Amino acid sequence: MDKLSEIMAAKRQALAGSIRPVRNQELERLGQMQRQGGSFLKALARKDRLSVIAEIKRKSPSAGEIASATLDAVEQAREYVNAEADCLSILTDTDYFGGKLQDLWDVVEFLECHQRKTPCLRKDFMVHPVQVAEAAEAGARCILIIVRALENDEIKALRDAADIAGLDILYEIHEERELEKALRFDPKIIGVNNRDLKRFKTDLVVSEALIPQIPNGIIKVSESGIFDPEDATRARECGADAILVGEALMKAEDPEALMEAFHQA
Numbered sequence: 287m288d289k290l291s292e293i294m295a296a297k298r299q300a301l302a303g304s305i306r307p308v309r310n311q312e313l314e315r316l317g318q319m320q321r322q323g324g325s326f327l328k329a330l331a332r333k334d335r336l337s338v339i340a341e342i343k344r345k346s347p348s349a350g351e352i353a354s355a356t357l358d359a360v361e362q363a364r365e366y367v368n369a370e371a372d373c374l375s376i377l378t379d380t381d382y383f384g385g386k387l388q389d390l391w392d393v394v395e396f397l398e399c400h401q402r403k404t405p406c407l408r409k410d411f412m413v414h415p416v417q418v419a420e421a422a423e424a425g426a427r428c429i430l431i432i433v434r435a436l437e438n439d440e441i442k443a444l445r446d447a448a449d450i451a452g453l454d455i456l457y458e459i460h461e462e463r464e465l466e467k468a469l470r471f472d473p474k475i476i477g478v479n480n481r482d483l484k485r486f487k488t489d490l491v492v493s494e495a496l497i498p499q500i501p502n503g504i505i506k507v508s509e510s511g512i513f514d515p516e517d518a519t520r521a522r523e524c525g526a527d528a529i530l531v532g533e534a535l536m537k538a539e540d541p542e543a544l545m546e547a548f549h550q551a
């Protein structure tokens with residue numbers, strides 16, 4: 287079993303106790319609250335520079351420990367916002383990535399207090415609309431759908447829930463046939479994950495192969511394994527509108543300088 291299948295199985299099991307029907311009415315109400323920030327989609331769509339989604343990530347199965355388990359998500363968010371991140375990605379998976387839903391709540395509260403509009407992605411292994419409701423309630427503006435990990439009917443249920451709650455969706459793909467599958471759902475944002483979730487190697491060749499195949503009008507994101515401005519330039523040159531960066535920004539001594547270099551790539 288590859289790592290993604292293992293994580294998905296664990297997630298389904300962990301979630302089993304909280305599965306309940308989620309009514310449209312509830313999602314609509316959460317959507318009307320729109321707790322935080324501007325549109326995720328719009329933040330990525332600017333044409334004048336490469337957009338950066340900065341990820342708060344304490345550990346991962348591939349990298350091991352990236353930051354202390356006690357790292358304060360709000361402090362990290364403060365650094366990212368000062369460095370002019372366009373969007374934040376907040377990992378809320380605990381078992382494999384050391385995050386929690388409360389991180390999202392805390393970061394959104396921090397952003398609200400400082401009147402920053404930086405929109406947040408709830409980065410987790412989504413399987414059921416219950417998680418979409420949680421994301422909306424905490425103030426996320428986007429959710430992740432990992433195309434290879436889900437059946438079509440699951441993707442549809444997640445998409446419909448996100449639509450009603452007013453959340454954008456980042457459809458994540460890694461192979462050509464996943465692009466075909468994603469396109470059936472009328473995606474507005476597609477992310478190409480450069481990380482092979484079987485072997486855990488990252489290779490920007492994956493973005494270079496797939497991003498040019500994504501139809502015009504869809505926002506294109508290159509995800510994972512982007513460490514320096516040269517990597518960002520490669521992503522930009524193959525057509526990426528945005529990059530999603532975790533480890534490099536988490537470990538950077540000067541995140542502001544690195545972010546600026548990414549923006550200029």
Ligand SMILES: O=P(O)(O)OC[C@@H](O)[C@@H](O)c1c[nH]c2ccccc12
Nearest residue numbers: 479509510511512530531532533534
């Ligand atoms: O730390 P990196 O190599 O910059 O990668 C960030 C992000 O792309 C990665 O964390 C990621 C991409 N897709 C995911 C799905 C689930 C969890 C994590 C991820």
